[in-house]
Amino acid sequence: MHILILGAAAGGGFPQWNANNANCQRARDGDPKAPAQTQSSIAVSVDGAMWCLCNASPDLRQQIEANRQLQPRPDGPLRASPIGAVVLTNGDIDHIAGLLNLRESQAFSLFATARVHGILRANSVFNALNPEFVARREIDLSTPFKPLPGIQITAFSVPGKVALYLEDPSQKDLGTSDGDTVGLEIMNIATGRKFFYIPGCAEMTPSLAARLRDAPLVLFDGTLYTDDEMIRAGEGVKTGQRMGHMSISGPAGSIRSFERLGVKRRLFIHLNNTNPALNLDSPERAAIAASGWEVAMDGMEIRL
Ligand SMILES: [Zn+2]
Secondary structure, X not given: OEEEEEEOEOOOOEOOOOOOOHHHHHHHOOOOOOOOEOEOEEEEEOOOOOEEEEOOOOOHHHXXXXXXXXXXXXXXXXXXXXXXXXXXXOOOHHHHHXXXXXXXXXXXXXXXXXXXXXXXXXXXXXXXXXXXXXXXXXXXXXXXXXXXXXXXXXEEEOOOOOOHHHOOOOOOOOOOOOOOOEEEEEEEXXXXXXXXXXXXXXXXXXXXXXHHOOOOEEEEEOOOOOOOHHHHOOOOOOOHHHHOOOOOOOOOOHHHHHOOOOOOEEEEEOEOOOOHHHOOOOHHHHHHHHOOEEEOOOOOEEEO
């Protein structure tokens, strides 16, 4: 299975348009130790010819241009794309806005939970995806589906939060319903090899731990290094927990939570622009490496 990291940054990307922190300034200056990253998405293929996108980021056009695998083949028909399917993990802007790049009456299948399809239906701009060409398919949690021949995906609920723009301020409890945020188990049917893509997760629950145990590969929520990072940076008032993201470090953080799960290869993805781990020379990046984790970067290709 080919796994292509299209975007390793969280919503807003790195650098983010209005973020002026030291991290973003280094990226804007072209500092090779702070390489820019686009917004979080991966592409998966078993044959290298047809690809399934997991989330469609606002940077999708740029990501297609940066990855030849996702471009029409020179010897193909006048209108063509190797992108045969898109699977959404939630309704966040950084995961759905890229769908608008996929208009122009090109056929593909769009998989999402009923909750997320409801969000798309309620936003008429997504009617730009011509229903004659784009099949909207509903995912049943825990029921495997085949987005493309040879690939089987199982979506499962993870602790998260509804998209920011859907929050109801009158409701104190921001807890979510099943299907607001999902993780994906992605399997190559021919080999039985599978990995997990979980770009947003608020906490490690016993059921999630059981699911991930001994997995060969997990791409996991690396939004924040510390839970109060945005507050300390003076760039926000919300903790990671409040935003639906568990932090990398700390007693309830992901490094600690994965310690005894036996996951063979672990990568952080979906890094916020405040995360010091975006800097290749930061002590936090070194600490991540020392704990046996990697940090995903745009353009990385993983074979499984
Ligand atoms: Zn996101």
